[in-house]
Amino acid sequence: KKKSFKFCYDKNDYAVICETSMTIQEALHTNASFQEISARNQQKVKNLSNEMIIKRRTPLAATVTPDFPVCLIDENETLDIKFKTVDRVQKSTPKNTPPPPALMAERGNFVSFYISRTGGDNIQYILQNSRLTETSYICVYALKRENVEAALRRDGRFKEKVFQKGILKEESSKTLINLSDPVDVNDEFSEMKFQIIINPNKIKGQMSTQKDKNLNDSDTSQATNFTQASTNAEEKKIETLLKENESRKYTEIKEIPETQEILNLLREQHRDLVKTLKERENLKNDGEVKRFFRVEYDKSVQSFLEVNRVKKLIKRSGAICLIRVDDFINGTGFLLFKRFVLTNEHVVKEYDCDTLKLEHSLRAVFGYEDVGSPVNEISVKENCVALLKGKDDMGNYLDFALLELSRDVQLPELLKYWRNITSPIRGGVCIIGHPGGGVKQMDPCFIIPKEDIPQAAETHYTNNPKDHVIHVITKWCLAEDRELRESQIMYNSCFLHGSSGSPVFDDFCNLTGVHTGGYDYEEVSGESRSVMEYGLPLFPILVQIFIQCSQRGRSDVVQHFECQQNLKYVLQVANKQLQEDIRPPNDRFDLSASGSESVTLCVYTGAWSYSAPGEV
Known part of the structure; x- marks a missing residue:
C-alpha cells in the first residue's frame, strides 16, 4: 500500500511516494533529493552531530521523531525538515526499535498524542535536548494496548526523571494518567494534549515500573542526591496543592430559588x-x-488564537481593500502583487467581453479599519487585466477579476504567501474583509469537509425549523450544485453581502483562496440567514491569469509570474494549456441559470440571496 507526502527543506517542496509500513526516515531516504540533503548535513566534527528536526504542518505544528510511522501522517501532508548542530550526548533512554512492518502498515494499530515540551513545577526540563524541539508540543505515537511509558521510552526524547517521578496531566480535563496505564483506555488518547508533572503519589526514590535494567542516566544519580530541604519543600508544595484541590472539591453549592x-x-x-x-x-x-x-x-x-498567527494576519490584512463601483460599495479585494488587485468577477459588474473594458468607475479603498479614520483611495484603470466567471479547461468553476490600480502602493503583496497547490480539506481558515461595506473584520472558521456538507445542511435545517419552503429550496440547490462544490472550500462564516473577494487564509496564515459566496436566504422577519459559505481556491485562478495575460500580451504580469519561486507549477500547467492551444470557454457558467420557475438562489456580492427570476 502506497502513501504520498511532501517534505519542505530550505523553502523547497519535494514529493515522496513510499510504503505505508515505513517510518518517516525510511521513506525520506527513498527520495534522491533527501539523500543529497542528508549527505550535505553530515557533521564530521568530533563531539558534534547534525540532528534532523521534523515538524508537522498540523494546527499544533508538533515535532515528531524520524521513526514516526508514515501511516499516521495524512495523505499529501507536508513535513518541514531542518538540521541543527548540537552537542553529541549519550542518551539516557535508549530508543527501542520501531514495531514490525506488519503493524506499521495499519493506522488502526496506533494512537498519537501530544506532550508539552515544558513540564510542570519541579520537572520543567523533560527533554534530553530541548534545542531539537522548536515548537510547543511534541507528537508521540504508541501501539494500542501498550502502556504510556513504553511509548515514551521508544520515542527517546525524554529524560530519565520523567519515568522516575512523572505523570501525565490531560490539559482540558486535568485528568492524571499514570505511565503504567495503557494508551487505549476508552480509545481516548488519540490527539489528546498532555503535560508531564510530578506524580503527587510517587514515593521518593521509587523507580519506574518499566522493567528496563540497562539504563545509564546522569539524572538517576542526581535524583538520589536531592537535599532533604528541597525534598521537604517539594512535598509541602504537593501537600498544599492536594489540600487546595480537596477544598475546591467540597465547595458548598447553593440551589437557585424556584428553578x-x-x-x-x-x-x-x-x-x-x-x-x-x-x-x-x-x-x-x-x-x-x-x-x-x-x-x-x-x-x-x-484556531488562530496564537498571538504570532494573529500578528501575521493583521500585518497581511493591510493588503485588503473595499471595492467601490461608482459611488456604491460592492465588495472586497486584496493586493495580489505590485499594483494588481484580485476580487470576484461579480463584484466588478458590467464590462466589454472582448476588450475587458469596465463600464463603471471602480476605486480601491485601503485602510478602512475604523469609522472616520483616514483611508488610501486609489482609482482602478478602466480595463480588467484578466477575469472569468465560469468553468475553466481543468473543470474548475472560477469567479475572479484582476484589476490594475492607477498607481503603485507600498503594501503587503499576498501572492508571496500562497503555498499550497491543493486547497485544505479540513482544519481552520480565516477570512478578512469588509462585510456589508463596513470596517475591516476578521472571521476564523472551520472548513466543512465535502463528505460532511449534507450533514451540515441538515443540522442547520434542524436547528432553524422556520421557513420550510426556503429550506427545501436551499437543500435542492445544494444537491444540484454537487459539481460546483468540487471547486469550493466550504465553511460556516458570518461574512455575507459585501465580502466577496476577501482573501481566505489557512491555518498557517498562507493565502489559500478567495471568499466568493454562500447559500443564504431571508427569513420572514427580514433577517438574512446563511446555511454555509464558500471560497474558491487560488491555484486555478493563478493558472487562468497567466494564460489570459500571455494571450493578451501583458508581459509585465507574465514576467512577474515567471520570477516567483512559488509559481513554478502554475507556469507548468498554464504553459501546457497554452501549448495545446486551449482557449478559455466562451460560454459563461451562470450560477442563477439552474433556478426553478418560481424561486431561485443567486449570487449577490458575497452570498446567495433569495429573489424571483429576472430580478438578479
Missing part, C-alpha cells in the same frame, strides 16, 4: 439530546460523548 421545574425540563431534554448525539455521531458510550464535546471545544478555541 426545580426548569431543572427537570433540562434533565429530560439532556437524555434525548445525548441519545440523538450518539445516534448521529455513532457514539457507543458516555466516554465517547465526553470526548466528542472535548474535541469540538478544543477545535473552537485553538
Whole structure:
C-alpha cells in the first residue's frame, strides 16, 4: 500500500511516494533529493552531530521523531525538515526499535498524542535536548494496548526523571494518567494534549515500573542526591496543592430559588439530546460523548488564537481593500502583487467581453479599519487585466477579476504567501474583509469537509425549523450544485453581502483562496440567514491569469509570474494549456441559470440571496 507526502527543506517542496509500513526516515531516504540533503548535513566534527528536526504542518505544528510511522501522517501532508548542530550526548533512554512492518502498515494499530515540551513545577526540563524541539508540543505515537511509558521510552526524547517521578496531566480535563496505564483506555488518547508533572503519589526514590535494567542516566544519580530541604519543600508544595484541590472539591453549592421545574425540563431534554448525539455521531458510550464535546471545544478555541498567527494576519490584512463601483460599495479585494488587485468577477459588474473594458468607475479603498479614520483611495484603470466567471479547461468553476490600480502602493503583496497547490480539506481558515461595506473584520472558521456538507445542511435545517419552503429550496440547490462544490472550500462564516473577494487564509496564515459566496436566504422577519459559505481556491485562478495575460500580451504580469519561486507549477500547467492551444470557454457558467420557475438562489456580492427570476 502506497502513501504520498511532501517534505519542505530550505523553502523547497519535494514529493515522496513510499510504503505505508515505513517510518518517516525510511521513506525520506527513498527520495534522491533527501539523500543529497542528508549527505550535505553530515557533521564530521568530533563531539558534534547534525540532528534532523521534523515538524508537522498540523494546527499544533508538533515535532515528531524520524521513526514516526508514515501511516499516521495524512495523505499529501507536508513535513518541514531542518538540521541543527548540537552537542553529541549519550542518551539516557535508549530508543527501542520501531514495531514490525506488519503493524506499521495499519493506522488502526496506533494512537498519537501530544506532550508539552515544558513540564510542570519541579520537572520543567523533560527533554534530553530541548534545542531539537522548536515548537510547543511534541507528537508521540504508541501501539494500542501498550502502556504510556513504553511509548515514551521508544520515542527517546525524554529524560530519565520523567519515568522516575512523572505523570501525565490531560490539559482540558486535568485528568492524571499514570505511565503504567495503557494508551487505549476508552480509545481516548488519540490527539489528546498532555503535560508531564510530578506524580503527587510517587514515593521518593521509587523507580519506574518499566522493567528496563540497562539504563545509564546522569539524572538517576542526581535524583538520589536531592537535599532533604528541597525534598521537604517539594512535598509541602504537593501537600498544599492536594489540600487546595480537596477544598475546591467540597465547595458548598447553593440551589437557585424556584428553578426545580426548569431543572427537570433540562434533565429530560439532556437524555434525548445525548441519545440523538450518539445516534448521529455513532457514539457507543458516555466516554465517547465526553470526548466528542472535548474535541469540538478544543477545535473552537485553538484556531488562530496564537498571538504570532494573529500578528501575521493583521500585518497581511493591510493588503485588503473595499471595492467601490461608482459611488456604491460592492465588495472586497486584496493586493495580489505590485499594483494588481484580485476580487470576484461579480463584484466588478458590467464590462466589454472582448476588450475587458469596465463600464463603471471602480476605486480601491485601503485602510478602512475604523469609522472616520483616514483611508488610501486609489482609482482602478478602466480595463480588467484578466477575469472569468465560469468553468475553466481543468473543470474548475472560477469567479475572479484582476484589476490594475492607477498607481503603485507600498503594501503587503499576498501572492508571496500562497503555498499550497491543493486547497485544505479540513482544519481552520480565516477570512478578512469588509462585510456589508463596513470596517475591516476578521472571521476564523472551520472548513466543512465535502463528505460532511449534507450533514451540515441538515443540522442547520434542524436547528432553524422556520421557513420550510426556503429550506427545501436551499437543500435542492445544494444537491444540484454537487459539481460546483468540487471547486469550493466550504465553511460556516458570518461574512455575507459585501465580502466577496476577501482573501481566505489557512491555518498557517498562507493565502489559500478567495471568499466568493454562500447559500443564504431571508427569513420572514427580514433577517438574512446563511446555511454555509464558500471560497474558491487560488491555484486555478493563478493558472487562468497567466494564460489570459500571455494571450493578451501583458508581459509585465507574465514576467512577474515567471520570477516567483512559488509559481513554478502554475507556469507548468498554464504553459501546457497554452501549448495545446486551449482557449478559455466562451460560454459563461451562470450560477442563477439552474433556478426553478418560481424561486431561485443567486449570487449577490458575497452570498446567495433569495429573489424571483429576472430580478438578479
